[in-house]
Amino acid sequence: MYQTYLILGLCILSTVGAQLFLKKGVLALGNLNFSISNLIGLIPRVIQNFWLLGGLILLGIGFFLWLFVISKIKLSMAYPVSTSLNLCLIIFGSWLIFKEQLLPVQILGVAVIILGIFLVLRP
Numbered sequence: 001m002y003q004t005y006l007i008l009g010l011c012i013l014s015t016v017g018a019q020l021f022l023k024k025g026v027l028a029l030g031n032l033n034f035s036i037s038n039l040i041g042l043i044p045r046v047i048q049n050f051w052l053l054g055g056l057i058l059l060g061i062g063f064f065l066w067l068f069v070i071s072k073i074k075l076s077m078a079y080p081v082s083t084s085l086n087l088c089l090i091i092f093g094s095w096l097i098f099k100e101q102l103l104p105v106q107i108l109g110v111a112v113i114i115l116g117i118f119l120v121l122r123p
Contacts, residue, residue, distance in 0.1 A: 004072040011065035012082055016089040018058035020097055025051030080120050084113050 028049060032038065046052045069078050088110045095102040 001072075004069060007065055008069045008073070008078060008082065011062050011069055012085050012089065014058045014062035014065060015082075015086055016093060018055045018062060019086075019090055020093050021051045021055035021058060023094070023098065025049045025053075025055060077120060081117055084117050084120075088113055 025046075026032065028051065029042075029045060032042070046056070066082075069082075091102065091106060091110060094100040
């Protein structure tokens, strides 16, 4: 069972890493406008951008790890833990890497979320 929790942790880290990579990559591309013609032209730019390609690879890794996790753990436990920790880690990572502002109320929110995770994990 500990192996499953380790894989859940790796899944969470790969998903968070993917989001941070994607943000870094899209910053290099600049502002994007959504349209079919822009989407087609975006494909070669994504493939040539290390951060975007890395983010896609990490998303793929996270996907396969997630399949393993939900085959072993109840979805009603795995999903809340995963999404909550993703949220907390992305907030911290955005502050650390992109220098996004972190307000005291956000820190309190993260603390409440972590408390909620412990409550969800209680037998």
